[in-house]
Amino acid sequence: AQAKVIKISHQFPGGTIDEGDFRDRLVRKFAAEVEKKSGGALKFEIYPAASLMKAVPQYKALSTGALDMSLYPLAYAGGEFPAANLTLMPGLITSYEQGLRWKDAPIGKELVRLLDERNVKIVTWIWQAGGIASKGKPLVTTDDAKGMKVRGGSREVDLMTKAAGAAVTNVASNEIYSAMQSGVLDAAVTSSTSLISFRLHETSDFLTAGRKHSFWFMFEPLLMSKKTFDALTPAQQKLVMEVGASLEKFGMDAAKADDERVVEVYTKAGRKVRDMDQVAFEKWREVAKASAWKDFEEKVKDGKALFGMAVAVK
Amino acid sequence: MSTLQIGILFGVATFVALFSGMPIAFAVGGVALVFMLLYMPGETVGLVAETLYSELDNFVLLTIPLFVLMGAAIGKSRAGGDLYSSLNRWMGRIPGGLGAANVMACSVFAAMCGSSPATCSAIGSSGIPEMRKRGYSSGLAAGIIAAGGTLGILIPPSLTLILYGVVTEQSIGKLFMAGVGPGLLLTALFIAWVVIQFRREQAHARVQSSNTEILRVESFTWREKFETIPRLAPFIAIIVIIMVALYGGWATPSEVAGIGAFASLLMVMMIYGCWRWTEMKAILGGTVRESTMVMMIIAMSFLYTYVMSYLHITQEVATWMVGLPLGKWGFFVAANILLVVLGFFLPPVAIILMVTPIILPALKAHGIDLVWFGVVMTILMEMGLIHPPVGLNLFVINSIAPDIKLSEIIWGTLPFIVLMVLAIVLLAFFPDIAMWLPNNVK
């Protein structure tokens, strides 16, 4: 029989299986492993750097079956699937281990069920911590935020930083570099890996590292369209899920490694690195509770119940 | 059917549709749609409106209408004529001086704007009619603006260089600096050609004793020259405001489009008294006609890009090329050819995203400096903007000056493409043209 070709798209820089952005490497590992174990019955075409479609609409494409797979920050789907915003809720997740425990907890089961209704399957659970690059002064505590022009990059983070008194501003992601260089932007919040790939170490002065404590944990799973999944044989379905799960450890280790690597890169570029401590984290969480958390509980259908399940995971 | 066969069919269909005379936007979009219906799953067709919208949902791209408004405000009011007659008093004695001034205006504008069609439109709106008024042939006037406009993506800030930097993990700061030298080199080459061609057109006019306008040598006293300064002041003020806004941390490169448009409109209203409806009508009508034309082509070419990417055509060709047994320079030439051919149909951003990840390992293996290659690649992308069949800048000019035939624009632009090839050859032999600045400035 002819091999079935599965298209995997993602927005991160492309490299090889051994080198480059770990999110791209994870996808390539997945493809190579499944291709090998399926005896070549399943083949993959990988589209890095949003070279197939824009980042945000990947979710819709998955749910309609127009796209087979994507490594996707689930919170991007928050416009049509508001519950997804829980997966980038500032201050909610405190460690990688806690994030991965979602998988077997009620919140994880509920998330799987909600996504199933929307024709999307989670193949690999991946969480990633983030930090802050800033210019002029460090942004570590909630007090630092006052009057700083901050790009949060997501609805929930913006709600929180705004509540902390920051002048939240909305700069296109491909303009963060120039905006930071000229001073339009004082600070940008994103994942450790993206802090490196956006090359903000060239234009910022400070890094607030997320390796110890971070209010920013994002869920960016490897997803598959249910349409694609259902078209596989039961043995292939099993294979996909097994290989997917087997990469969770790689994802976590690589994400942790990037939390350290970002510190190296910024230090080497002569930037000053600050770690967020427990006290600062708690303060951010207080602000988040009163803003982003509250907003979610009030506005999202079953928001309270979902939140209850999420905070129950220790 | 194999990917290669589909790819060839896709290319042939595109040529037929484009040369059928259909509007570019609908020809490109139509071909994409037909191939979607034939070779792609129905679900992708169901998302066609979403695909179009999500590609347009990009503020950097959407600065084009704003820059067009800026150009139209000046070009469709008396401001443009005033600017050029003042410039002419300073440059009138130099043969081709006004053309050279236009090239320089393009490169100054390029330093404020990251988009090539936008640069082309903003300078061309008044530049082209004023040059033609002074006897420049339509082809030369069009070529100057089309080619000068391409500098928008080479001289920093440049959107394509930022993208390239992220994709290849190169310092964007270094890439920006590396763009300066070649940007100046191209400016100089363009000016040299303008002067040569202008003299030839003058000589031709002398023999034919036609086109007396080009032969008129105007001479102005210093007094007459200095009289123009108050008239130039508002334009200089706008340039200063934009530069300060951009480099002083007020605004991002995209946001300055809004400032430029607003300031220009304010200027023509206050200083040139253009606030009657008839005058505004000309500015607004011209703006939407031109910007919509360009934006529709861009939107539809994204649909086209999506189909080409989905069918894996570009990627397979690039993979095939990487597999060829070539040496360093053989590979370099092959990569150049590939990028030029892709430039026939695809916009720069799409080419960078699709091709760079595939050729990157080979570039590294051949020991090609990635910052240097980024600059070469940008010049190749610039060529794509002015060579047929889909050359966005050509269409911008066609829209600014509808009475110039597209074929005339293309012929007028051709020499500039040759100059760009020359610039790439020079860069290959003297890489320091690009690399001196990033290597020596910390």
Add this chain to the structure above:
Amino acid sequence: MLAAWRQFSRAVTAINTLTGYLSGVLIVICSGVLVFEVVVRYWLNWPTDWEIEMSIMLLIVATFMSAAFTQASRGHVGIEVLDALLSERANRWRNGLGDILSMAFCIFIAWHAWKFFHEAWSEGKMSNTAWAPKLWPAYLFMALGMTMLSLQMLVQLGDQHIHQHREDEE
């Protein structure tokens, strides 16, 4: 019949001319929004979390709502090399066919844009930003713009046909 067509044709062109100029006004408003953004952010340190998104919507609406206006003056550029090579009759057929294909394409896109709008409207789809505007208005104007563009093409095809018919009779 002919009179009714004429009236219809004139009405479509008039509406499209009006929306064309209004689109120009939208671009001007957008430049004002951006100046506002820059001023309040730089000098007053206000949060500016809606201006860029608003600008994007204004510019997309302006683009689609002026497509028909641009078509009315044949402003969508094409490559006209065959004009000089073919006979007048062949050109007429070729251009007519090109117009019909262009129209078919635009109708297809318009149809899908209406579905796109309807979905966003019935689901109350919002943008996932702190500002969180509803998305259906922008989609509505995309659908409307493509529809008016298709109508403008239809009107031009009809007018041309009538014109040609006249000439052939004379």
